Amino acid sequence: MYATNYHRASSVQDAVKLKSGTEEGKYLSGGMTLIATMKQRLASPSDLVDLRHIPDLKGISVNGRSVRIGAATTHYDVASSVELKAVCPAICDLAHHIGDPHVRHMGTIGGSVANNDPAADYPAALLALDAVVVTNAREIKAGDFFTGLFETALEEGEIIVAVTFDAPEKAAYAKFRNPASRYAMTGVFVARRGNGEVRAAVTGAGADGVFRHDGIEAALATNWSADALAGVTVDASDLLSDIHASSEYRANLVKVMAKRAVAAA
Amino acid sequence: MAKVKMTVNGRQVGSECEDRTLLVHFLRENLALTGTHVGCDTTQCGACVVHMDGRSVKSCTILAAQAAGSTITTIEGLAGGGDLHPVQAAFKANHGLQCGFCTPGMVMTAVDMIRRHGANLDEATVRAELDGNICRCTGYHNIVKSILAAAAEMGGVQQAAE
Numbered sequence: 449m450y451a452t453n454y455h456r457a458s459s460v461q462d463a464v465k466l467k468s469g470t471e472e473g474k475y476l477s478g479g480m481t482l483i484a485t486m487k488q489r490l491a492s493p494s495d496l497v498d499l500r501h502i503p504d505l506k507g508i509s510v511n512g513r514s515v516r517i518g519a520a521t522t523h524y525d526v527a528s529s530v531e532l533k534a535v536c537p538a539i540c541d542l543a544h545h546i547g548d549p550h551v552r553h554m555g556t557i558g559g560s561v562a563n564n565d566p567a568a569d570y571p572a573a574l575l576a577l578d579a580v581v582v583t584n585a586r587e588i589k590a591g592d593f594f595t596g597l598f599e600t601a602l603e604e605g606e607i608i609v610a611v612t613f614d615a616p617e618k619a620a621y622a623k624f625r626n627p628a629s630r631y632a633m634t635g636v637f638v639a640r641r642g643n644g645e646v647r648a649a650v651t652g653a654g655a656d657g658v659f660r661h662d663g664i665e666a667a668l669a670t671n672w673s674a675d676a677l678a679g680v681t682v683d684a685s686d687l688l689s690d691i692h693a694s695s696e697y698r699a700n701l702v703k704v705m706a707k708r709a710v711a712a713a
Numbered sequence: 714m715a716k717v718k719m720t721v722n723g724r725q726v727g728s729e730c731e732d733r734t735l736l737v738h739f740l741r742e743n744l745a746l747t748g749t750h751v752g753c754d755t756t757q758c759g760a761c762v763v764h765m766d767g768r769s770v771k772s773c774t775i776l777a778a779q780a781a782g783s784t785i786t787t788i789e790g791l792a793g794g795g796d797l798h799p800v801q802a803a804f805k806a807n808h809g810l811q812c813g814f815c816t817p818g819m820v821m822t823a824v825d826m827i828r829r830h831g832a833n834l835d836e837a838t839v840r841a842e843l844d845g846n847i848c849r850c851t852g853y854h855n856i857v858k859s860i861l862a863a864a865a866e867m868g869g870v871q872q873a874a875e
Contacts, residue, residue, distance in 0.1 A: 454715070454732040454778040476779075483774045484756045486733075496732075498779060524768070548845025549825065550759065553768040554775065630844065 450492040456501055460584050460607055463497050467605055470495035475607060477520055477559030480551050505558065505609060508532050513615040513642070519558025519608040523547070526557060535615035538713070539577075542569050542621040542637070547630060558608040561593075564600050564657060566688070567631035571658040573621060575649035576637040579613035597657050616641045618672070620713035622705040623652070626692055633693055634701035638664070638709045640672055648706055653687050653698040664706050674707040717781045721746070722790030732778050737761045739777035740787060748788035748817050752847070759846030762818040762825075763787045769825035771845070788817035791824065800824050800863040809859030811850035822846050823860040832868020834861060 453470070457463035467473040473495035476482055485491040499505060505520035510531040517526060526532065526543035533540045546552055546560075546569050560570045561581060574581070574590040581588045584607045593601050602608070616639040623635030632652035640646050648664040651657075663680045670676065682702045687695035717734075718727040721744060728743040740746045740763070751773055752760030761773040764786040772780075791798040797805065800823045810816045826842045827834065839857050848856060 449733045449735075451731065452733050454776060456778075456781075479776070479779065480756070480774060483735075483776065487735075487754060487774070496776075500779070548759070549822070549842055550762055550769045550771045550845045551756070553765075553770050 449486045450489060452486070452493055453495040454498065455495060456498045459502055460504060460609065463499055463502065463607060464584065464605055466497045467495070470497075473497055475499055475562075477556040477562075478522065478554040479559075480547065480555035481559065481563050481565065499558070499607065500556075510535055510615075514612070515615055516610050516612045517557055518610050519561075520556050521558075523552035523555050523557070523560075524549075527552065536577075536613075536619065538616075538619035538621055538637070538639070539573055542573050545569070545621075545623065545625075557611055561611065562600060562602060562608055564594055564596075564598055565631070566597050566654065566657040567626075567629075567633070567635075567652040569621070569623065569632055569635055569651060572632075572635055572637040572649040572651035574611060574613070575658055575660060576619065576639040576647040577613040577616060578641070578645075578647065579611050581608055582610045582612060583608055591660075594658050599657075614642065618713040620709040622708035622712060624701050624705060634698050634705055636664075636702060636705040636709050638668065638706060638713060640668070640713070644669070646672070648709075650702050650705075653702055655686050655688050655695075659686075661702065661706070664702075668710065672710065672713075674711045677703060677707050677710070680706075715778060717777045719777075719780055719782060720784045722785070722787060730777050732776065734777045735773055736763070736765075736775045736777045736780045736785075737772040739780075740772060740785070743777075746787050746789050750814055750817055752814065752818070757845075757847065758815065759818040759822060760815050762821040762846070764821060764825060767828075769822055786821075788821060791820065798824070799866050800827070800860070803859040803863035803866065804856075807855050807859040807862055809851070809855045815846060815848045815850075818846055819843075819848065819856055823863060826860065827864045827867055830864070832864055834864040836861065 455466045471494040474493035476496040506518045523543040523546045579590045619639035621637040623632040626633045634653040635651045646669040667676045682699040684695040684699040687698045689695040750760035752758035756774045763772045
């Protein structure tokens with residue numbers, strides 16, 4: 449790892465101030481991607497501003513159907529939240545299958561969302577739940593937030609404070625894990641919301657990162673069942689192709705994972 | 714360089730290190746606690762697992778500076794004097810290791826697993842929870858057996874105390 453300077457922020461304001469004085473500083477949350485990347489010398493921030501000790505960024509609140517998850521809430525805390533499980537078990541299940549137990553004890557929802565890894569799990573949930581990413585400056589709809597591979601709408605210095613969404617009527621996430629990395633080779637989050645709207649978001653497969661699939665959404669809006677997806681076609685031309693799976697293989701996985709998710713919802 | 718202070722195995726410690734120093738290197742090199750191992754360097758193998766504020770973490774992917782002010786337990790902090798911790802005893806009784814390199818991480822992982830699941834642990838859960846720990850010798854069978862035996866033993870002890 450290249451040399452870096454560590455700073456611990458006590459508040460969001462403090463974090464912004466600490467980072468603004470740095471050459472090429474980065475915010476650090478759980479560090480389960482950033483520290484690992486720095487170890488490989490694939491990232492070399494001059495400074496790290498640790499957000500993990502800011503009390504305002506932590507915790508889950510559920511008010512009726514309205515959910516707010518603080519950005520520095522760990523995957524473990526999302527997975528094991530009793531009140532969250534009561535209204536949206538799908539997101540608990542998703543968090544429970546990120547990485548491994550030790551990674552889940554450190555990694556955070558804000559860090560995952562800000563990094564927007566094309567194979568990360570949370571982006572699919574946020575897009576399918578029509579969630580809002582709350583920052584220290586504004587509120588951004590998930591649909592406008594994820595803009596490409598590792599790209600988001602976040603401005604320089606902007607910090608994610610929380611993620612909010614209305615709990616869906618039904619939802620589930622199914623993923624096919626890469627057997628080595630455990631990342632989603634393809635993951636599909638399906639959600640039927642209170643107003644009848646159906647959303648299906650795919651991670652791990654899109655060449656431009658997470659995306660919604662119109663065909664799956666239309667089929668499920670008419671008939672919420674795995675059988676309804678039999679006639680849906682998934683175009684392989686916009687999908688990732690790598691040593692792990694061809695785009696055609698991923699196209700098939702999109703359909704299979706969507707079916708499994710609907711069956712589990 | 715900064716002076717990093719934390720509580721390790723019940724002892725207040727402080728040592729100078731670079732900001733980029735990983736917790737595992739701080740433990741091994743600054744504190745001479747070499748029971749925590751570095752196996753892979755890619756956050757996959759779990760040989761470096763310690764407990765930070767009561768939860769299992771991979772000390773190869775946390776800066777010592779991030780852990781400043783926290784309470785750390787390493788493999789050296791488990792046994793009470795000459796008495797092995799029940800999980801260590803179960804690994805010994807069930808031959809839960811061969812070369813032993815992954816064992817400190819396996820034991821720390823098992824203790825955390827039993828803390829969260831108690832005596833209700835079943836084989837499928839143990840295998841799923843070992844996702845972040847790699848063993849290249851045993852084929853995992855005796856590790857799983859050791860953890861289940863320890864969970865039963867520790868659950869039984871807890872029940873007896875209640």
